Amino acid sequence: MRDDAPVVVAARRTWIGTAGHGHRDVRAVDLAAVVLGAALDDARALGVAAEVDDVVLGNCTGPGGNLARVAALTAAGLGTGVPGLTVDRQCGSGLAAVLLAGQQVRTGEAGMVFAGGVESASTAPRRAHRTPDGDVPYDRAPFAPAAIGDPDMGPAADALARAYGVPRERQDAYAVRSHTRALAAHAAGRFDAETVPVPRDPSGTGSAHGSPLRRDERARRLDPAVVARLPAAFSPDGTVTAATASPVSDGAAVLAIVPERTRAALGLPGLRLVAGATRGVDPRLPGWGPVPAVRTVLAAAGQDVGQLDAIELVEAFAAQVLTVTDALGLDPLGVPDDDARLCTDGGALALGHPWGASGAVSVVRLFSRLVRAGAPAGTLGLAAAAVGGGMGVAGLFEVVR
Template identity: 50%
Template sequence: MTAPVLVAARRTPIGTAGRGFARHTVDALAAPVLAAVAEAVAPAGLGIDDVVLGNCMGPGGDVARVAALRAGLGTHVPGVTVDRQCGSGLDAVMQAASRVRAGDAALVIAGGAESASTAPHRHWPDSGARYPRAPFAPAGFPDPDMGPAADRLATLRGISRARQDAWAARSHARAIAAQAAGVFDAELVAVDGVARDDRPRAAMDLGRLARFRPAFAEADDPVAGRGAGTVTAGNSCGFSDGAAAMAVTSERIARSLGLPALRVRAAAVAAGDPALPGLGAAPAARAALTRAGIAPHELGFVELTEAFAAQVLAVSDEVGLDEELISGDGGAIALGHPWGASGAVLLVRLAARMLDDDDARPGLAACSIGGGQGIAMIVERVA
């Protein structure tokens, strides 16, 4: 009964950068979700031991503490911010789960938040250069942006443009169907009148996707060649704003609250070639599956960050996943990819899918991360 469990998983709608949340700072996005989760677990009568939030492109400082104060959790509630780039939100939950398992905390709110709209550019004083992101790796190592790296991965693994476009069309179609059926409603926390995900488009079918030009064709890739490319804006995610969080506590406390819960069965991080960051989720997923003592075919649910169709398909091929199980209600290609929040969004989606289904098989959430890292978690329903 001391095993860590996830309850009250919530998220904001995901907004396309520069649109509905254009003026919302990252703490302004996180605060409503933290408040909603705190309200859901308040009947336990416990203090919140900590708030752990992932964030990778924000203003600096301790976003978690600022957001906790803004959420009205009280000056006595601490907060700490985690940066594992696109895996930050999942890592935050992993850290919270470890503390609950160890007995160092009884109730932690964990997740992630990102505002692409208000993320600052970075200035390097020695060169005067400005960049939208910090380095993924030091000088002497490959440090590609994720788009060109996804293009190279697609070439190396023989993932065609047609297969990528088909995946993107699937993502939009499933997200639109889920949105129309109200599938997302229970997990969403409206923020200043924004109550729906902004990005899913019914018109993103194969015909429309075929019109997109390769987004990175100008890159001189040693494998793909100059002017080659299969990754487009259509089969990639969008820059996005959003937040997601959940309470991490013990199974005993979850039962006392009467809340449906997911037990954290195993988790893992991994690292590999910085030149192929899109493949990072594969070794992390394999490690988590091994720790859980299960094989890929025993999974019932899978959520992978759809930063690019190419990398989702490469990871699926590498691990031997059933593609039909991945992102059953659409993923980041349709919904958006709020970097530091995305790992937590995967867990919110897993919770919604698993707790609303009679299938008792476990679920996998996994992210590939800039710089060649990966992170994964296996969860299962608490009976």
């Protein structure tokens, strides 16, 4: 193994709040700063003395500017000499940030980088187009040129389900699976070591309300009979419902990445980044994006899906998850036993989907499932996300001890 291979040695996230609720008054920079500070404390407690060379954070709907730099300046323990880079690859932003940080470490540019993502849909600014007749509000930036096709994500998920034959019943069953697993993980305390609570008033401005979240807010018991009666959420003839679409959410996740030589010298367990890839697909069917990205990283590493021990796929929509798993030969709804490697403790459908952070949350989950749980060296984990505009991002990781 090369001594400059990038390795994740610490991984933290916030509890995820539903937009307008648990973290409703907490700015993106404050969510990021809290989790940055926790990851830094973890790295220092493990004996990592290297200077922090950069902070790379994914974000989609923040205030603009360089949010990562502001978060680095806000976080306790990081000085003015630590720069920042903000990445926008939509729902793949957090994972893209991890891949970029891995490249910095692999090339020798950095001895330690903190990477991840953050989203505060609750506090995101409202934007407008300037026209001769005044400002005209718009809901979102374009994902693709209108001439090619630029659907919203909900209708795109409906189109994907039609194109690849994913019926309503399977989508409903997968949503129930995600919530059931998330509730079981909460009850067993499997998220406790990876999470950090957000203080009531992280910025000291007196603006935040309510108590800190002590769980991921969205997860709940879903009655299959009730789920089956829900109307289509996005298209009159669609199959995606409020239960099978992830909620708009607030949250942050950060990982500490160092070279293999640093990890080995300290004798730390970690997740080595083996390979990463981003691939483009038809913007009209963006949910297909993870398929070529996953195939690319597996081919680069000389592995196949059967050799993976843990898989975290951002659950933007049940239809998207099932389309991807069908293409990759996975069976998360198998009878009598499903493929438990996929989102073992639930995913974004149940935990929430803070867009810029979700890809990094997936890597935090891999770290807990494999490194914190004591998986042996050589165990493989995969993280992947679909991206608006027709892209997929994937990263392959290996346990090192």
